[in-house]
Amino acid sequence: MTLERAIRAVVLYPHIMDVYADRGNLIALRARCRALGVALEVANVGLGDPLPTEADLVLIGGGQDAEQRRVAPDLFERRDTLHRWVEEGAGVLAICGGYQLFGQAYRTGAGDELPGIGVFDVTTVAPPLGWERCIGDVLADSLVEGVGEVVGFENHGGRTYLGPRARPFALVRFGHGNNGDDPSEGAVYREAIGTYLHGPVLPKNPALLDRLILAALRHRYGPDESLPEVPGDEWAVRAHASAAEVARSRGRPRT
Ligand code: GLN
Numbered sequence: 001m002t003l004e005r006a007i008r009a010v011v012l013y014p015h016i017m018d019v020y021a022d023r024g025n026l027i028a029l030r031a032r033c034r035a036l037g038v039a040l041e042v043a044n045v046g047l048g049d050p051l052p053t054e055a056d057l058v059l060i061g062g063g064q065d066a067e068q069r070r071v072a073p074d075l076f077e078r079r080d081t082l083h084r085w086v087e088e089g090a091g092v093l094a095i096c097g098g099y100q101l102f103g104q105a106y107r108t109g110a111g112d113e114l115p116g117i118g119v120f121d122v123t124t125v126a127p128p129l130g131w132e133r134c135i136g137d138v139l140a141d142s143l144v145e146g147v148g149e150v151v152g153f154e155n156h157g158g159r160t161y162l163g164p165r166a167r168p169f170a171l172v173r174f175g176h177g178n179n180g181d182d183p184s185e186g187a188v189y190r191e192a193i194g195t196y197l198h199g200p201v202l203p204k205n206p207a208l209l210d211r212l213i214l215a216a217l218r219h220r221y222g223p224d225e226s227l228p229e230v231p232g233d234e235w236a237v238r239a240h241a242s243a244a245e246v247a248r249s250r251g252r253p254r255t
Contacts, residue, residue, distance in 0.1 A: 006220075007216040056217070056220045096154075106125075134175075152197025
């Protein structure tokens, strides 16, 4: 008899960090886990709520400066546990404002210095008033094994720059990515991924979704775990293809 495998996901600040339907990532995760025969336990963690003792996957969505200001001190308090999970190989998906706070620091448009938890060696600075935001469709090639081409939509003022210990998540073909100056998009550390891609990103990037589920399974059960041979979700493949087409036709070509 095979016992059903289960992964434990933590969603940080689901009611605060959720611009551009980032909660759709959890819906996609639930659906894919069901198809793979993997049980999914979800702990929603709001301001001041206790973290569960263990987690295999952490999700945090985007938010504007005001929301980031609310959650940053609470997140900072939890940095030791979050770092432990990351070092153990748990999966992380941190989007936009959440990604910025998983970096070293974010200086907001109002000049506040928000400390990040430093999972990624990246620093983000909001540009002076009057600068354009980085908005539009993104098509990029992920440097994470097995993930391939990624698509999404970005909308951020902050410019993120990689420090010497950071690796980009992807290289943009269309879109701004981290800062619009260099081709990097997002960051990766172990199985933690930070990215500017909203969309939500998981429903249209099925290879990224599977990668995160695999990381979570390996974190819980060990490095020999693999995903069952279950056909990919045809709708996810189609959603990816049509978003890629949109990015190619109206996205900002990499300069
Ligand atoms: N406040 C951040 C910025 O504009 C993040 C925005 C977001 O999460 N969409 O840079």
